[in-house]
Amino acid sequence: MEFLTMTKLLAIVTGTSSGIGAALAKDLLSHGWTVVGIARRLISFDSDNYHHISLDLSDSKACATYFEGDFKEKYLTDDWSKIALINNAATLSPTGPLSEVSLVDLEKTFTLNIAFPAWFMGYIVSKSPAKTPLRIINISSGAATSAYPGWGSYCMSKAALRMAGQNLAIEVEEVEGLKGRDIKVLDYAPGVVDTPMQVQARSADEASFPRVQKFVDLHSNGQLVAPEAPAKEMRELLESAETEGFAIRRFGS
Template identity: 40%
Template structure:
């Protein structure tokens, strides 16, 4: 078994990569920057510096054959689409076209491109699992988060539609992991309340100790990903599922 994880430079992505590596599963991490914390795993962890918000750069990397080379005839492969951005925050008319395009590229285009490429890059695999890291914002609307809500909802519906394809040996789930104590939460708490009226709710979660440490979330997420229950539902919430 081998895994490809996006957004491994920090936060939940780094924690997921470490969890998989500690369980003996080789990882290819895709992120803007290499993560020095992953080098202790030696050859078990490969890293590619890649701007996933740039579709041309991702297209070029996919054409390089590096993905197929890493998966190398393995019969079980995992793809965890974790990389994402909450920006731009604010109502329509305040976001800017470039920021919207960058968010859609990172949050939607990259996961869909990688999911498609996974199948062609792993012809020998009989067990393929794709996990989109979604959000409660995909299922609940927030003022100021129309781009973030829409992009995460796109991942949910992508998983639903792929599941309808009923491809042999493929399981997929768009999974909301809960509220995690990451840099993204720092950005949320630092948002202008005029642009994101729900800021106080997220400040209260931090004050009340309700944010889950990335390592704790990653362990539960990997447990579910590797379980027999994974993929039974195309859209799920980690707080409501348990490994079978």
């Protein structure tokens, strides 16, 4: 596994094929990190330090099967001086009022947006070397604390993701076997970012998303942030001497 020892910083990033995840992977790679990216699609990063896993994170059975394999042996070795997990992959779908969404769609969204990221935090904690500092960023949103009509599944899952991070942090403080581990969790809202997810938000019809005009206006007024900006801020946070077990931050704050 010589290729994996070229850098000492490992970041596992979900959703590296688009938007914020792609910008973050690029930024990390250009600053000496090795990146393991997970998404259904693969884009090229032109770096030997990028390793891609093609996986549908809304398919819990496929994920369970994949992570029963050799992920730990391949990536979670004691070669790293720091391991980071960035739970970034998510979807806005299904949009529409709760009275109209299907149970199957809700279940898939909850698997991708909350069940997998929550489980993955625990998996990385349990499989990483106990001596290696672990930094976790869960990508949050204003939707974690504000209800948006038509975005129920997204809002609920982001609220739950925030609690999942808080829960992990309190477990690190109080559970025997985890106490004393250098594990920090950051719930990070990236701002309103110019990505395909924003295209989806402003392309919705008013019946399924009554606040669509707000997102049309944000775009036409040039108020969207480029994905490179939160990506840089996240990389700097990952490299900083963060002291809190659990913290909440918003881009630029």
